[in-house]
Amino acid sequence: MAFLDLTNLEKTFGANRVVKDFNLGIDKGEFVSLLGPSGCGKTTVLRMVAGFETPTSGSIRIDGQDVTDQRTNQRAIGMMFQAYALFPNMTVADNVAFGLKVKGISRAEREARVAEMLRLIGLPDLATRFPFQLSGGQQQRVALARALAPRPRVLLLDEPLSALDAKVRVSLRNEIRVIQRELGITTIFVTHDQEEAMSISDRIVVMNGGIAEQAGAPFEIYNNPRTRFVAGFVGTLNMFTATVESQQDGLLTVAGQRVLLPKGPITARDGDTVTLALRPEAIRLGRAEGREVVMPATIDEVHFLGSVIRVRARVAGTVVALDTFNRPDQPPPPVGSAAEISFAASDVILLPE
Amino acid sequence: MTRIVAWAAVLLGCLYFLLPLAGMTEFSLKMRRGVYSFDAYVKVFEDPTFWATFGYSLTLAAATIVFGVLLVVPTAYWVRLKLPQARPVVEFITLLPLVIPAIVIVFGYIRLYNTSSFLPLTGSAFGTDILLTMGYATLALPYMYRAVDTGLRTIDVATLTEAAQSLGAGWFTILARIILPNVLVAVLSGAFLTLAIVIGEFTMAALLNRPAFGPFMQLLGANRAYEPPALAVIAFTITWVCMGLIQLVTRFSKHERAKA
Known part of the structure; x- marks a missing residue:
């Protein structure tokens, strides 16, 4: 049995079913991200785990204990909010100590734990500051320390990085992950940023329209999306329409080029139209060894981004995005020039219709 | 040109409000014939009734503030948190004391809580004080x-x-x-306004027959010449000090936060 078990969770607001039959088991110490667009129900799931929303049906168990009907303050959870939510009338130390004080922990132990937490987040000298005297990143670090101080069973992160600037966001997400690993605390992280989710999660649950479309490790989600939505939402995809020539052999035709899928038989029937998808990094400009499918292309746009050059090329009426590494001896192709692209059939993702 | 007109309007407004006040203050200083003196003020301060009524009103103001805070803070908090749809209704209810005269409220109280009622609050001084505190809380x-x-x-x-x-x-922990x-600064602003209202309130205290500062001012005004304007100046000063304290508390709070 998982440490945190969400079974058949449902939530409706009036006639609107926001979360539909949601099931998820999270092991102790695991870092799971709920990823999805706005309104997909990810925050509602988190709020149900926190106890801020009561599930319409289903159950929530933490460490074997049914907490579905428990109030938030009885669940022993820690939470970080997008808006920091530090108490403005308290200093950093008082904020961190708040949960400990509520628990009735002695002053000496409280002070020791506050000092430990402030060391953990790298702000040991800011104990006497007020929240309004801190930067956004510092406030969110304090919020993390405050959430962790009472040693919660589960840590819930509700888009805690969304209000921060890009640089702070990257450094803080790494810090959160390091601290989470160090403490071994079970964590749910809600985000709509796929890069954020992929970079720090053990597992990602991609949500859409209140259901979990796919759950898996970031590598799995990115490379083997099970639904069209997951494929489109996580990462960039180039899509081609193909015709099935041989269902049994996994042979398709794309703009006159034959693509033999190495995974063998496919579910579509011969003559059917299917959608193939390719990640930008799977496509090469020009011919390359091991990339047996070659197609003519016209260069539409070239964006030089430093180490990477992003090229948009028109292939068989479809605009294809591909990334190539910058090489000083190989300048990017001029816009409007004719070129070739190549890819390996093994990199093709066959999207379900 | 526009600036001159604006300043002239401000000046006119100041004169309109300050001239009567200056006239009253000047009159309060003329108790001794031919010279300005504080005799009227001394007389007022020497009167034990002044201190008794002032102390009584202060005590009731404190009770009103405590009751008001205990009633209003949780209510406003709950409305904001859980019942935003009830906000117009609650706002309407809180505005009622502005349109219902105090005399109507106090007659209602006397009808409801007289000695032959189910809750005979007017039957004892303490009970009437509770009633008066509730009345003040309603007004504030x-x-x-x-x-x-x-x-x-x-x-x-x-x-x-x-x-x-x-x-x-x-x-409880969340609220406290x-x-x-x-919201302490806001609560203190409300508290000082309550204090100003309670100190000057006449109708309720007079009709409930309690020894408050308002009825004392009225009694003095009906029987003396120089002491009433002196008392009015004192009452004004108390109100203005309250207003000044609101400003001070607001600034003090910002200063504390910036300093920390």
Whole structure:
């Protein structure tokens, strides 16, 4: 049995079913991200785990204990909010100590734990500051320390990085992950940023329209999306329409080029139209060894981004995005020039219709 | 040109308000024939009734403030957090004391709580004091509610509440340790306005026959010549000190935060 078990969770607001039959088991110490667009129900799931929303049906168990009907303050959870939510009338130390004080922990132990937490987040000298005297990143670090101080069973992160600037966001997400690993605390992280989710999660649950479309490790989600939505939402995809020539052999035709899928038989029937998808990094400009499918292309746009050059090329009426590494001896192709692209059939993702 | 007109309007407004006040103050200093003196003020301060009524009104003001805070802070908080749809109704109720005269309220009280009623509060001095405190709280409700509601608007009530709940806090802890300290300046503004209202209130205290400062001012005004304007100046000063304290508290709070 998982440490945190969400079974058949449902939530409706009036006639609107926001979360539909949601099931998820999270092991102790695991870092799971709920990823999805706005309104997909990810925050509602988190709020149900926190106890801020009561599930319409289903159950929530933490460490074997049914907490579905428990109030938030009885669940022993820690939470970080997008808006920091530090108490403005308290200093950093008082904020961190708040949960400990509520628990009735002695002053000496409280002070020791506050000092430990402030060391953990790298702000040991800011104990006497007020929240309004801190930067956004510092406030969110304090919020993390405050959430962790009472040693919660589960840590819930509700888009805690969304209000921060890009640089702070990257450094803080790494810090959160390091601290989470160090403490071994079970964590749910809600985000709509796929890069954020992929970079720090053990597992990602991609949500859409209140259901979990796919759950898996970031590598799995990115490379083997099970639904069209997951494929489109996580990462960039180039899509081609193909015709099935041989269902049994996994042979398709794309703009006159034959693509033999190495995974063998496919579910579509011969003559059917299917959608193939390719990640930008799977496509090469020009011919390359091991990339047996070659197609003519016209260069539409070239964006030089430093180490990477992003090229948009028109292939068989479809605009294809591909990334190539910058090489000083190989300048990017001029816009409007004719070129070739190549890819390996093994990199093709066959999207379900 | 526009500036001159604006300044002229300000000056005219000041004269309109300050001239009668200056005239009254000047008159209050003319008790001794031919010279200006504070004789009228000395007389007022030497009167034991002044201190007794002033002390009584201060005590009731304190009780009113405590009751008002206990009533208004949780109500405004709850409306903001859980019942935003009820806000227009609550605002309407809090505005009623402005349109219902105090005399109507106090007659209602006397009808409801007289000695032959189910709750004979007017039967004892203490009971009448409770009734008067409730009456004062009603009169101060529009000001106290607005002050607290404005204070609550400046903080993210919902998120702070959820943050505190996630840390194990119950409703009382949230109200006492998170919400109240964060709206303290607003509460103090409401408290000073309440104090000013209670100190000058006449109708309720007179009809409930309690020895408050308002009826004392009226009694003095009906029987003396120089002491009433002196007392009016004292009452004005108390009100202005209250207003000044509101400003001071607001500034002090900002100063404390900036300094820390």
